[in-house]
Amino acid sequence: MDLYVLRHAKAERAVPGGDDARRPLTEKGQRDARRLGRWVREHELALDLVATSPYTRAHETATLVAQCGSALPLMIWDELVPGSTVAALMARLATLDPNAAVLVVGHDPLLSDLVSAAIGGGRARLAKGALALIGQFSPESGGALEWLVTPGVIVPGP
Helix, strand or coil, X not given: CEEEEEECCCECXXXXXXXXXXXXXXHHHHHHHHHHHHHHHHCCCCCCEEEECCCHHHHXXXXXXXXXXXXXXXXXXXXXXXXXXXXXXXXXHCCCCCCCEEEEEECCCHHXXXXXXXXXXXXXXXXXXXEEXXXXXXXXXXXXXXXXXXXXXXXXXX
């Protein structure tokens, strides 16, 4: 499996007493997500599945990225919400076709922990809006970090 891991783009600040699940992307976060979507299209990343956290900031990021590429519907996975575990996410990934190209969109520290576990240890840290490819991934044996891009290294487009 090719596992693409995307941390949501920059979101509005949390406010005391506010609903964290409903925080939207900032204007910069929206621009970065659209830019990443164009980058995905330009690099012809063919995805079979896009799974996202139900939280607004992750869902918005997934939607903006997916709009620039394939017309795949978004699947909501509770295993991608803050507070979920790598074990739960790995179990969900284990149910998928091992030849699929899957994009998961969610939150930190879960996604950084997923990348760290998938590459056999160490500590990976995904910035907001960063996209990583774990190639030849399997939930049982992990995979190899093939690349990692951040919004700052993607050349701005129109």
